[in-house]
Each structure stands twice: as C-alpha cells, then as structure tokens.
Amino acid sequence: MEAVIGAFDLTKVYSSKGAGGKAAALKSINLQVPEGRAVACVGPESSGKTTLIKLLSGLIRPTAGECSVLGLSPGYETARLHGRMGTVLYSAKLYADLSLWENLLFFAGVHGVGKDAAVERASFLLRRLNLWEERDQSPAVLPTGMFKRASLARALMHRPRVLLMDSQGAGMDLETAGLVQEVLEYARKEEGATVLMCTQDMGFAQNVAQSFGLLHKGTLMARGDLESLRIGGGVRLRASLRLKEGDKAPEGFLRQPDGSWQKEVQSQEEMPKYIMQTVSEGSSLYEAKLLRPGLGEIYQAYLSGGRRREAAVYAGESTSAPAGTGEK
Structure with missing residues (x-):
C-alpha cells in the first residue's frame, strides 16, 4: 500500500537559552502512513507531537531530513498541499464574529468549494457531529468539546485526502470522543481520507487508529500495530x-x-x-x-525499557538495542 505521508530522518532543532543554545524537538524521525489508514503518534507533552504536525503541514521547515505529503514537500509546496489536506491544530481558530455556519461556508470557499456543495457539506458535518442546533452561534461561546467538533468540521469541509490532527483527545467529553471517532472512520472508509493524529490520550488513539508511533523526547521509540508493539515491548x-x-x-x-x-x-x-x-x-x-494490554501499558513498557538501557550504558554495561517492530 502506497505511503501518502512520509518522514525521513526528520529533525527539527529550535534555538534555546540552555543546552548550548539549541534544543532538538524531533530527532531523525522515520515514519510512513499508507493511504487510507489512520495512524496515531502518541506521547506526553514535549515529545515532539506538535512539531511533527507543523512540519507536515508546512508551518515550519525541518532542520535536517525531509518529509512529504501526497508526494509534495510541505515546506515548499504549501499552497498546493493545503488544497488537498485538512489540519486540526490545538491552536486552530474559528472566527468569533461569524456564526459556526458562516465559518464553515467561509472555509469551504477558501478551498474553492461551490456554494451549493458547501451548504450540503456543512449540513452533513454539523448533523453528524451533533452541532446542528449550534450552527447560528459564535464558536467563541461553544464548550471545549463542541469547539473541537467544530474545528474538525472546518478541516473536513473540502473533503481532504489527508487529515492532520494535533492534540486530539485532550479535553474531549465522552460524546465528543465518540462522535469524532465515528466521523473519522467515515472520512477514512467512505471518502478515502488518510489520517495522522498526534495525541497524549492513549485510549482515544487506540479507538481510532490502526497503527501507532511511540514518541518520547523527540525520538520515535517504536512504530507498528498494537500486537507488534506488544510483542516488541515484551508485554505479556x-x-x-x-x-x-x-x-x-x-x-x-x-x-x-x-x-x-x-x-x-x-x-x-x-x-x-x-x-x-x-x-x-x-x-x-x-x-x-x-x-490484552492497552496502548498506555505498552508505551510504558517501551519507556521503562529505554530507561533501563540508558542506566546500563551509564554504568558501563554492554547492552544491545531492542528489536524493531514492523508496521503491518
């Protein structure tokens, strides 16, 4: 299956007051997302999740390595890419002086969607995300869960081939998590969308994605489906x-x-x-x-294993690297 999202030795270093003036947010990340799949990169704060999404969406450029989305370079072909891609960022905004309905039609127009098609699409998404009754309200007055659903609706207005999502799961109530999961599954199975999300909510990620990347302090500890990660992490x-x-x-x-x-x-x-x-x-x-162990337990196993290896190296012991896990 062809990969439509790829990262190859992807590295991002920011200027910093400490650590010699530089801080690596991502370190030689290698990741491929096959067409039509949903992949979740999980990890705590400061693990590189937001940086990865920003690099893939063209908001920042890599320090080293490269990435591609739909065969395009995000940092240099941003305009072409944004017509085929939707993004849901933690910092994403909807216009407070427009109603939710007006916001969706506006963003549809930005992507060249005709008025009739935009009205049909907005109606469909608002009903699927249980936001129809709130369509005339300003996004500024929506509770956190509803605002997250509205942000997803905005990103899906032009039927993107690729959907990038940052910090999903955080602040979601049960209704929102369930509705978002259903809409993402519809977008992937019925509309052919490929999804890459970054989140620290392991439970939400496990419910949505088929494959996972385990991020920690800018490194990708492992990647693969749940079973291959379980075996690779030695979790019984x-x-x-x-x-x-x-x-x-x-x-x-x-x-x-x-x-x-x-x-x-x-x-x-x-x-x-x-x-x-x-x-x-x-x-x-x-x-x-x-x-069967969940994603959170598996993540902790890799994290503990990495700490044990670091301690062994620090103590001068010989230790071999863990076997990699494959993505099915």
Whole structure:
C-alpha cells in the first residue's frame, strides 16, 4: 500500500537559552502512513507531537531530513498541499464574529468549494457531529468539546485526502470522543481520507487508529500495530479467572484487588488448559477471559525499557538495542 505521508530522518532543532543554545524537538524521525489508514503518534507533552504536525503541514521547515505529503514537500509546496489536506491544530481558530455556519461556508470557499456543495457539506458535518442546533452561534461561546467538533468540521469541509490532527483527545467529553471517532472512520472508509493524529490520550488513539508511533523526547521509540508493539515491548497477555469466594486458582495465579486471579501467558491457546485445571481441582469458575494490554501499558513498557538501557550504558554495561517492530 502506497505511503501518502512520509518522514525521513526528520529533525527539527529550535534555538534555546540552555543546552548550548539549541534544543532538538524531533530527532531523525522515520515514519510512513499508507493511504487510507489512520495512524496515531502518541506521547506526553514535549515529545515532539506538535512539531511533527507543523512540519507536515508546512508551518515550519525541518532542520535536517525531509518529509512529504501526497508526494509534495510541505515546506515548499504549501499552497498546493493545503488544497488537498485538512489540519486540526490545538491552536486552530474559528472566527468569533461569524456564526459556526458562516465559518464553515467561509472555509469551504477558501478551498474553492461551490456554494451549493458547501451548504450540503456543512449540513452533513454539523448533523453528524451533533452541532446542528449550534450552527447560528459564535464558536467563541461553544464548550471545549463542541469547539473541537467544530474545528474538525472546518478541516473536513473540502473533503481532504489527508487529515492532520494535533492534540486530539485532550479535553474531549465522552460524546465528543465518540462522535469524532465515528466521523473519522467515515472520512477514512467512505471518502478515502488518510489520517495522522498526534495525541497524549492513549485510549482515544487506540479507538481510532490502526497503527501507532511511540514518541518520547523527540525520538520515535517504536512504530507498528498494537500486537507488534506488544510483542516488541515484551508485554505479556494475562489470563484472568473469577472464582467462587474461597476457591483457589491454579498455581501461578495471583489474587488481584478486584477479586480476580491473573497470570501472564504467552498466548490465548493456554486458556483452555487453565480452565480445565481450575474445574478439575474443584473450584467454581464464574468467568475466564484473556486480557490484552492497552496502548498506555505498552508505551510504558517501551519507556521503562529505554530507561533501563540508558542506566546500563551509564554504568558501563554492554547492552544491545531492542528489536524493531514492523508496521503491518
């Protein structure tokens, strides 16, 4: 599948009062996003998320390396690119002196969308994002969740082939997160959009994206789908059993605060063995399930592994780099 977003040894260094006058926000990032996919780069504050989106949208230029979107260079072919791309930035603004409806029609016009098509598109997006009743209000009076939905509607008015999103998930209520997820899935599956989002909300990212990049202090620790990242990070699956009070689980299972019994396993093929063992030992089994780690737990595993390697190097020990993870 062809990659429509690419970063190749992408580096951005800012001037700084400390650290010798320079601070690297991104360090030799390599990332490809296939057409029609949704990829999320996740990490805490100051991990390079906003810088990555700004580089890909042409708002800033790289210090070294290069990037491309739809075969165009964002820093040098910005005007051509913006006609095919939508951006949702944390700092994005809608005009307070215009209603939400007027804002959407205005931005549609900027991208050359005809009036009739703009009216149809604005109606569709406002209804899908549950903002129809607020269409005559100023964006300035909208609550945070509604404003985020309005910003997404603005970015999708011209049916972009690529959608770049920064700091998504932060400040979203449950309704907003669900509606945004539905609209992004529609844009990707029905309109062929490719999505790259950067966020520190691991749960939201896991619900929306198929592949992930793990950012930390400007470096890409790993990238791939959830399963390849789990394996690469050495994070185990867990078997969970819920038994009658007073009954014992098989050897190796540990009692959890929620009353369940859990044990790390290599694969789901081990589950029947533990179920049969539990029953054969006379315990009453109410529930048995396989627990898969979430993106947040996997991220922490990579982070902890990196810190252990740094400590080993500092202590003068020999250590090998972790195996990379592939993107499926």
